[in-house]
Amino acid sequence: MEISAAGRLEVRITTADVGKRVSVRSLTEQGPPGERFTDTVGVLTSWDDGVLRITRKGGESVLVRESALVAGKVVPSAPARRRGPAASYEELARAAARAWRPVESERLGDWELRAAAGFTRRANSVLPLGDPGIPLDEALAAVCRWYADRGLPAYVQTATGAEGTQEALGAELERRGWVREVTAQLWVGALAPVADAGPEPSGGGPGGVEVLLSREADEAWLARYRRRGVSEVALKVLGGGSPAGRGGPSVWFATVPAGGDGPGDGAEGGAAPAAIGRCAVDGRWAGFAAVEVDPALRRRGLASTVMAALARRALDEGASAAWLQVEADNAAAHALYGRMGFAAHHAYHHYRAPRSSAPAGDGSP
Numbered sequence: 001m002e003i004s005a006a007g008r009l010e011v012r013i014t015t016a017d018v019g020k021r022v023s024v025r026s027l028t029e030q031g032p033p034g035e036r037f038t039d040t041v042g043v044l045t046s047w048d049d050g051v052l053r054i055t056r057k058g059g060e061s062v063l064v065r066e067s068a069l070v071a072g073k074v075v076p077s078a079p080a081r082r083r084g085p086a087a088s089y090e091e092l093a094r095a096a097a098r099a100w101r102p103v104e105s106e107r108l109g110d111w112e113l114r115a116a117a118g119f120t121r122r123a124n125s126v127l128p129l130g131d132p133g134i135p136l137d138e139a140l141a142a143v144c145r146w147y148a149d150r151g152l153p154a155y156v157q158t159a160t161g162a163e164g165t166q167e168a169l170g171a172e173l174e175r176r177g178w179v180r181e182v183t184a185q186l187w188v189g190a191l192a193p194v195a196d197a198g199p200e201p202s203g204g205g206p207g208g209v210e211v212l213l214s215r216e217a218d219e220a221w222l223a224r225y226r227r228r229g230v231s232e233v234a235l236k237v238l239g240g241g242s243p244a245g246r247g248g249p250s251v252w253f254a255t256v257p258a259g260g261d262g263p264g265d266g267a268e269g270g271a272a273p274a275a276i277g278r279c280a281v282d283g284r285w286a287g288f289a290a291v292e293v294d295p296a297l298r299r300r301g302l303a304s305t306v307m308a309a310l311a312r313r314a315l316d317e318g319a320s321a322a323w324l325q326v327e328a329d330n331a332a333a334h335a336l337y338g339r340m341g342f343a344a345h346h347a348y349h350h351y352r353a354p355r356s357s358a359p360a361g362d363g364s365p
Helices: 089-099 136-148 167-175 191-195 219-224 232-238 302-316 331-339
Strands: 021-027 037-048 051-055 061-065 069-074 104-108 111-115 126-128 155-160 179-190 212-214 250-256 275-282 285-293 321-327 343-352
Touching: 021 051, 021 061, 037 061, 037 167, 051 167, 089 179, 089 275, 089 285, 089 321, 089 343, 104 136, 111 136, 136 155, 155 167, 167 343, 179 191, 191 285, 191 302, 191 321, 212 302, 219 250, 219 275, 250 302, 275 302, 285 302, 321 331
Parallel strands: 126 155, 285 321
Antiparallel strands: 021 037, 021 069, 037 051, 051 061, 104 111, 111 126, 155 343, 179 321, 179 343, 212 250, 250 275, 275 285
């Protein structure tokens, strides 16, 4: 905290610092005996009527009474990354959006309204990378009308925890009654270590695991995909929206056939594959998604094997960095991706409009 030359804690923030990243210490009425103070670090998203709202990296808002402040200061907006490729929030947000394209979109200033018949929130939410060009209340009203016309609930996707993310917008949505339904994280890492994380594919040596790569999600791949009853719209989203070389990413699907997870293992013929995965190669980025393993075959390295096969193909196409999205509370996935060299870059959240009676999507982020 900020300490004066006389050794006293000082509050060195004002209402003019709204929008900046701050660190504050405040008196608390709760907590273990003997602990009178609590520290909060995040973006100062408002300071109204004697109450500060600070949005933490994970998206949680903390309210601090001005009268309880003991110390406070502005801190750097983006702490130095200790590992992983350098990237801005906007670069990653655009790469993720291109990798999971909606079937319909429309611009509202710098906002993109996206729809795909409710298949995943990512493809059925607003991506607000900038200014909508009109006052916020008017923009949100237009968003609600646009989604209502399509029989969909209105969602806005925001991000927190990195330079250029949208803590202020999230706070404004909460003030207007929008509800944060889902929080996930986007992780980044170097691509080469991912390619080295699994064994060579079948034919690369004894005990190799067969990994089949395809440009399309065939019936076998879809049999393992956890979202049942995939529609034509969903297939378009999974396929990347446009062929490689025509403005879209290069999309690959990986399949470990049933019985292909090692000698003597696996399900009977005709069963769903042992494991699957998807990768979208877009410039220097390879984005991984839909990495799923038969529950009976988990903890055998199949997830890393699938990702390694996809990573090798992405390296061949010129990619050097990787990203993936994972739910914030998925501890097992965090451990796996951490071992592969990934680290969290930022969190993202889907806010749903209040009092919406439109049908929900399939529930996935």
